[in-house]
Amino acid sequence: MTNPTAAMLVIGDEILSGRTRDANMYYLAGELTNHGIDLKEVRVVSDDAQAIVTAVTALSGNYDHVFSSGGIGPTHDDITADCIARAFGVHLDVRDDARAILAAHYQETGKEMNAARLRMARIPEGAALIENPVSAAPGFTIRNVHVMAGVPSVFQAMVVGVLATIAGGAPLLSQTLRVDRGEGDIAEILSQVADDFADLSIGCYPFQQNGAFGANVVLRGTDGARIEAALNALVAGLQI
């Protein structure tokens, strides 16, 4: 059985201008790995309708799931819902269930339900709502695309909600071997073990510490016994 595949789409000028350091990619990557879903690609695009439509269409066609973050708030630069509706050729309008969630929340918090806030109840036809336990305004899932907020606390809560509803595969396991030699000194053995264990993903990540070079070799796969065997082969080959 192979694991489901996924892509992430990060929407926002603030990431591309260097103003904000993205936090959602790192969080989602870890959660998907734990859930047995293989994150294969991430795209970051600006608040530009054509860029969003193009990316959603491509990613939705290429992967089992797409997780998006950003652009679902009440302001003029929040155009994600419009773009998703356009990408799938479906109608977008205020939906009663979403409006009811917002109305209850604003009544409770003493805020006015104005036209801007009502925009957040606009949900593409046929979508299922994603609960927002932080600030009420829901995300939504349409086809294989899960549309979530960019604010990290809201994004994280929505990811937990979405992952509870979709089937994962075998969690990706990993072991790391730290080697205090340069990458170039271990590359040959590493290449041989990678060939012998083609079912695993074996990566080599160099570092420099106190002027000396070293590398972390990371062995990833879904079968713990195979990872163990590859680790033993590596230790034997490197005579550690």
Added chain:
Amino acid sequence: MTNPTAAMLVIGDEILSGRTRDANMYYLAGELTNHGIDLKEVRVVSDDAQAIVTAVTALSGNYDHVFSSGGIGPTHDDITADCIARAFGVHLDVRDDARAILAAHYQETGKEMNAARLRMARIPEGAALIENPVSAAPGFTIRNVHVMAGVPSVFQAMVVGVLATIAGGAPLLSQTLRVDRGEGDIAEILSQVADDFADLSIGCYPFQQNGAFGANVVLRGTDGARIEAALNALVAGLQI
């Protein structure tokens, strides 16, 4: 005059598995903004030849510059140079100038120049080398693609070298107005100012602090006087 456009391609399983938190995107985004180059898209792909070739081809065709990070070391999972050569249909082999740089470095540091290390002297035909003042192994520029290392200290040094050789545009300026109201309360005024100042990019980034909602409104553009005027319009509209 419009600014040159750019995309970034991050190559590496370690980012997609959630093992490593990417640091290069945030760094590059800030540097490009300062240099007057508009970063329009980022893609993160795994150490997979087809994925890398597809992404390089698409991004190279769509933007003025492509900056890549990762996959140019000595180990089996470092396949970026091969993929770039394939994407552009050019020959890839050990090149004398790159080999000389490595040979001098390894002689100086007492390391062996073995087959694995020699892989790092493989440069696509027609490429120009990018200096690596940290660990010698060079990056390279071919057509509009700048291929750099993933290790942040090396990546950063290479970016500085590349940016010195390419013409930028007007640096993107920005001003931020912090508003202690919910996004939904300022959206209407904001939308009006965004319409009146269509030459600026105006973004709204909500936050929550001590239980209260607020938003940072960021006005970006290359004309400082226009940003100032929009800021004044915003302050007047919001009666701050």
